[in-house]
Amino acid sequence: MSSSAFTDTDPRRLPLCQLSAGESGRVYELTGEGTFKQRIRELGFGESAMVTKMSGQSTVICRVNGTRVALSHGAASQILVECCRTSR
Numbered sequence: 001m002s003s004s005a006f007t008d009t010d011p012r013r014l015p016l017c018q019l020s021a022g023e024s025g026r027v028y029e030l031t032g033e034g035t036f037k038q039r040i041r042e043l044g045f046g047e048s049a050m051v052t053k054m055s056g057q058s059t060v061i062c063r064v065n066g067t068r069v070a071l072s073h074g075a076a077s078q079i080l081v082e083c084c085r086t087s088r
Contacts, residue, residue: 012055012083017060017076019053025081026050032078043069 019025027049030037044065045051054061054068060076062069071079 014083015050015077016053016062016071016079016081017073019081019083021053021055024052024068024084026048027079028082029080030078031080036075036078040075040079047065050084051081053080 013028014025016027027045027047029047030040030045042056044067049064051062051064054063056062056070056076057072060071060073062071062076
């Protein structure tokens with residue numbers, strides 16, 4: 001599924017890299033090759049996991065399962081999330 005296809009149907013669904021700092025989302029799909037998806041799941045980014053983007057543009061810092069993880073922009077763009085508004 002291409003990024004343009006899912007954002008046209010539901011504006012709350014977007015790549016992790018496009019979340020604003022402090023926003024949270026629930027992982028609903030991983031794209032990319034099988035080895036990437038396996039590794040990213042091992043880091044805690046499985047489907048239905050909650051993730052919060054802490055900061056970053058080229059390197060994305062996020063929190064998943066209570067752990068801060070740094071991802072490249074390319075990796076973060078392959079983790080598709082459904083945006084969840086959280087109170088700060």
